[in-house]
Amino acid sequence: MSVELPFAPVDSVIRRNAGGLRVSAEAAEELARRIQDRGAELASAAAEEATADGRKTLMPEDFGVEDARDKDALELPIAPVDRIARLDIDGRYRVAMDARVALADVLEQYADDVSAAAAELARHADRRTIKAEDVEAYFELQRYY
Known part of the structure; x- marks a missing residue:
């Protein structure tokens, strides 16, 4: 499976949580893959919620979001997040625009949590660079x- 999410915005999310540490390209790539996997999982669960409600359109509440941030305040771009949402739902569902923004918001918060932890792991390893192994170690833990 190819990664739909561009690495540059993911790199920006990691850097805002890095606290002066450097970030390897591999760390951004690994986190982008993890974000994509999480987004596809969330969309599948949201599709089940929509089906239970007799809908074919995913809504923000299907992602557990009442009030998402404004899309211009998000680092993650909406179009790739929309493609991620559709990876496992086979075109049977529509994804409302506000649901796309909600998913991007959820995924960005997820990326913030992971990148902050990866930065802490890099510091614990007495390194000045966040590496893919730090992202992987977070998920292993x-x-x-």
């Missing part, structure tokens, strides 16, 4: 919690 999450399996135990």
Whole structure:
């Protein structure tokens, strides 16, 4: 599966959480892959919610969002997030524009959490660069919690 999300905005999210650390290109690429996987999972769950409600359109509440940030305040671009949402729902559903923004908001918060933890792991390893292994280590540690 190719990564739909461009690496540049993901790199920006990591950098705003890096606190002066450098960021490797591989870390941005790994996080972009993880964001894409999470977005596809969330969209599948949202599709189940919509089906239960007798709808063919995914809405923000299907992603657990009441008030998403303004799309201009988000770092993650909406069009790739829309493509991510459609990866596993096979064109059977529509994704409302406000649902796309809501998903982008949820995914950006997710990316902030992961990148902040990856920065902490890099510091713990006494490195000045966040690497893909820090992102991977975060997810490995999450399996135990």
